[in-house]
Amino acid sequence: TWCGKAYKANDRAFDPQGRFPEPPARGNDQLDLRIYPRHNIYLSNDQWGGFVVDAIISRTHGSHYCNQFGNAQLDVAAGIRVNTVIFRADTGQTVVERVDVPINATGVEAHFSLADFEPRMEPYEIVLRTNILRCAQTYQAKTLLYRLPARSDAGNVVRIDNKYGGIAVSNPPWNRPAEWKPLMPVSFYVDWGSWLVAGPERLEYYAEQGYNVIHPVPGGGDLPWGQNYTRYDNFIQAAEKLGMYVMYDMRWSYKNLPLVTEQIKRYSQSPSIISWYTGDEPDGNGDPLDATTKSYDTIKALDPYKPVSLVLNCANYHFKEYSAGADIILTDPYPVAINATFSTIYNTPCNETYGDCGCDGCRGDVSDVSNRIEKYKYYQRNLGGEAGTKVIWGVPQAFGGSEYWSRPPTHQEEGVMAMLFLNHGAKGLVSWNWPTTDEIRALTSGLAKALTAREVTDFLLFSAPTQLTISSTFDATAWRIGKQIM
Secondary structure, eight states, X not given: OBTTBOOSTTSOOOOOOOOOOOOOOOSSXXXXXXXXXXXXXXXXXXXXXXXXXXXXXXXXXXXXXXXXXSSHHHHHHTTOEEEEEEEETTTOOEEEEEEEEETTEEEEEEEEESTTSOOOSSOEEEEEEEEEGGGTEEEEEEEEEOEEOOOOSSOOEEEEBTTTOXXXXXXXXXXXXXXXXXXXXXEEEEEXXXXXXXXXXXXXXXXXXXXXXXXEEOOSSSSTTSSSSHHHHHHHHHHHXXXXXXXXXXXXXXXXXXXXXXXXXXXXXXXXXXXXXXXXXXXXXTOOTTHHXXXXXXXXXXXXXXXXXXXXXXXXXXXXXXXXXXXXXXXXXXXXXXXXXXXXXXXXXXXXXXXXXXXXXXXXXXXXXXXXXXXXXXXXXXXXXXXXXXEEEEOOBOOOSXXXXXXXXXXXXXXXXXXXXXXXXXXXXXXXXXXXXXXXXXXXXXXXXXXXXXXXXXXHHHSOOEEEEEETTEEEEEOEETTEEO
């Protein structure tokens, strides 16, 4: 099966199950109160932290909203606010005495001192509470706050901005206030065995194109990088010298927890690695539903300083279970040059319950990129959670000419897919795969140099994209910081 669906001509069709459950609608307005830390981790050498509060009017989530002017829409128009307090669950100590949150607002920030939070590996449970006196109703939400001890080695720390989704990197020395460098990844999955290991000049050539992250793809087998770790050790050292960031791939070994432990212990002190990558399309492959969370828990116990990432391929198959094992979710719809309704490999139809056409649940055009990322965002909004929504990165298609894909994308199609990912909120691009065609290389090289410029990165990472409604065939987005717009 693929995405839970049979796809060969002699396979009987059946309902794959695993679809995201639609939340039942309720008859009255609900107040969906949420709180989460501005950043997923703070360090002992961070002095200030922040919480983000949402007070969403919903018909599917939260508790009954006691409106003041007859309905929630009138309350919103009148600027009604809820007064909230934030405190520690263990001691009851107030962290933020008052946060005024407009009804139906999202992203309201409250800053606080970290001085009363002793650095430790375990999180602090935080409670947000508000009372609406006119109807004697109490609303409450919880989250977890991590303030970790600063590292004492050469390794880096990568944190996630839970409000906007970007990542930032901090490096030693650790005996000074933490300094965070924003990072907008523009990169490729890169073939390890037949390209990258051919010589150090390959990595140098890749870096010259302007990409700031590299994702080596290991071959299969129990030994992730060949006969031993020597060649990967050499690669990591070369990446460090070039200032190239690395996504460490454990696709073949992430279910082998002792081997995961061995790899984390070996490379956790590298200043180049920015993410531990585990499942590669675990939903498509039908990996055990708890496999990604078991790996996640193992990794976090060993290295809480870096995010865990994975890529999901399916449109709607056990999203909740597989995404639970990651901080960063990549999505890889490959829509260019396919037949989305009939498999040219297996001579079978593709629909909601049967078939594999190379892009699950797709139309077969670039709109599948924006449709997929919006679908994943919808799932996350409905899942809620104590850490806010998870980061999404895009995987533009940069290959073709085999299997389901009759040709590679043109450079125009490649550019459109990359921009659709960004327009719809992706905070990183990792194209599949390298080496690619000359025209895609030229296009993505230019894109990398533009997107990683600090003035562009700031807009992409520190503001929310605003969709502009122009026409059904024109996808436009604006980013705003203060009075500046991109």
